Structure formats: structure tokens, C-alpha cells
Amino acid sequence: MGATTNSSPLTSASMLIYGNKTHLLSSVKYFAISLCFISAFVCNVQAIRYYAHTSFLLGIPSLKNSLHEEDKSSEFVEYVSMGLNRGSHFWSLGLRAFYLSFTLFLWMFGPIPMVAFSVIMCFCLYFLDTTTDHSRVLHGSRDLDKPLGEIV
Numbered sequence: 001m002g003a004t005t006n007s008s009p010l011t012s013a014s015m016l017i018y019g020n021k022t023h024l025l026s027s028v029k030y031f032a033i034s035l036c037f038i039s040a041f042v043c044n045v046q047a048i049r050y051y052a053h054t055s056f057l058l059g060i061p062s063l064k065n066s067l068h069e070e071d072k073s074s075e076f077v078e079y080v081s082m083g084l085n086r087g088s089h090f091w092s093l094g095l096r097a098f099y100l101s102f103t104l105f106l107w108m109f110g111p112i113p114m115v116a117f118s119v120i121m122c123f124c125l126y127f128l129d130t131t132t133d134h135s136r137v138l139h140g141s142r143d144l145d146k147p148l149g150e151i152v
Helices: 012-018 023-058 069-107 111-129 133-139
Strands: none
Touching: 023 069, 069 111
């Protein structure tokens, strides 16, 4: 009396719950997660680079006793703000890639956890990216045509 095994092919219900478990798709999943982590790392390193460069620029002495002092200082402020903005942009991209890696990690467990976490992540990112009336009051409205010193 031999033991019989039930080796039926995967049904569509189990494919929906567990996802495709072929070797090729597993390799694609691991590659996608790795690529996501590498891009998050590169973006965060670039953000650190721009922030460090901006902090060095903020530490240099002011531009005094130079010809066209007004022109040079405004160019300097624009250059420093450009570095700060680029650092912020790379930081945001690095965080987004890291958030995406959570979704790709859950893809290993099947499509349902991935889709559920994607929906949750969309709601979270929506509330992180938008402001409310309460936060606008806290930060105050700023007329962009006036310099910061003239706003009361």
C-alpha cells in the first residue's frame, strides 16, 4: 500500500492568494527590491552630499568690501538655496524609494498584501504631502513678492 500524493496544479484561487512562485518571477521580485534599495541609497547619499556642501557654504565669511556686493550676495544666496533645494529633492526621492521597497517586499508574500499596503501607502503619502488649514495658520501666509524682512 503506497501513499498517494495529491499533486494537482495550482488553482486560480491559490494563485491569487499566494501569487506566482516560479523561479523567473522570484528573480524579478528580488531584482526589483534590490534596485529599489540601491536607488534609495544613492538618493540619500546625494542628499547628504548636498546638505554637507550647503552647510560648508553657510559657514564661510560674508562677502564684505567687494565691488557689486549686492549682486554677489544675491548670487551666493541663490547658489546656497539651490544646493539646499537639491538636497531636499534627493532626500524626498530616497524616502519614496524606501517606501516603495516595503510594497515590493510584501509582493514576496503575494499580490493581496502588496495591493493592501499600496492602498495604505497612498493614503499615508497623501496626508504627508498636503497641508491643512491648521498647518497653514501655524506657518503663516507669506507674500512671495516681499522680502522676509518686510513681512509683519
